[in-house]
Amino acid sequence: MSLSLDAIRIALGGKRLLELSCTIEPGEIVTIMGPSGSGKSTLLAYIGGFLAPEFEASGRVLFHGEDVTERRAELRHIGILFQDPLLFPHMSVGGNLAFGLTSSVKGRQARSAKVNEALKDIDLENFAARDPATLSGGQKARVALARVLLSEPCALLLDEPFSKLDAGLRDQMRKHVFDRARLNGLPTLLVTHDEEDANAAGGRIIRLDEPSTHSPISA
Incomplete structure (x- = not known):
């Protein structure tokens, strides 16, 4: 649109x-x-x-x-990216991505599959359990973008x-x-x-x- x-x-x-x-x-x-x-x-x-x-x-x-x-x-x-990635420190990388998922993705298995697919897309496969604090600046930025895209924004x-x-x-x-x-x-x-x-x-x-x-x- x-x-x-x-x-x-x-x-x-x-x-x-x-x-x-x-x-x-x-x-x-x-x-x-x-x-x-x-x-x-x-x-x-x-x-x-x-x-x-x-x-x-x-x-x-x-x-x-x-x-x-x-x-x-x-x-x-509307999706928005700021200067800082603003990842939730109390959530894992996978938890941060799951937070961005729309309500149309139902069931633990389906949501986990979407998160893993997003991680693979940003070259962070197997990072789901990682603490965001352990990521580099570039990795955090990629996770922030993936979280926005998982929310299926219109802009x-x-x-x-x-x-x-x-x-x-x-x-x-x-x-x-x-x-x-x-x-x-x-x-x-x-x-x-x-x-x-x-x-x-x-x-x-x-x-x-x-x-x-x-x-x-x-x-």
């Missing part, structure tokens, strides 16, 4: 942060770039349904033409998920995340201040720090 942002406007204390309209097609990756404070992460929070109440926002979020703007976050079926939001990885891992994870987004046909919105992230994504780039941002952006 496509993800459309229709006349989104976000302000704080009466000061406008951004105005944006765009449509992201299935499997397309659109990058939003801008300095800190330009509203990049705030935009993702509005799309995801967890914008802090101190912000003023208007405009519609639509999936394939269906307005989901008023839905609670958990009913929007993927990326909030600078590569910024805390070293250079070698960053290249590897960019390819892994972008390949999975395209393979799963997910409309994907990446926010970053890193030109290399934007170039690796290979799609449209919307720059919030350009003079044109004094007017509403359409892309």
Whole structure:
């Protein structure tokens, strides 16, 4: 399904942060770039349904033409990756992945099979019983992505998920995340201040720090 942002406007204390309209097609990756404070992460929070109440926002979020703007976050079926993997420390790697499974996967055997399949897909086969604390940064990032994909999201939001990885891992994870987004046909919105992230994504780039941002952006 496509993800459309229709006349989104976000302000704080009466000061406008951004105005944006765009449509992201299935499997397309659109990058939003801008300095800190330009509203990049705030935009993702509005799309995801967890914008802090101190912000003023208007405009519609639509999936394939269906307005989901008023839905609670958990009913929007949007996956999001942050700078930190945010794995649950009290759960095993397998437990973290099982947490992401939808309710349509019923029965212990079926759920275990889905988890093992996901681990194989990220080259972490037989890691189900491992403590997340024993994983490397790249391994944690792969588990976080696999957990999001197991939730069968309608769209993927990326909030600078590569910024805390070293250079070698960053290249590897960019390819892994972008390949999975395209393979799963997910409309994907990446926010970053890193030109290399934007170039690796290979799609449209919307720059919030350009003079044109004094007017509403359409892309």
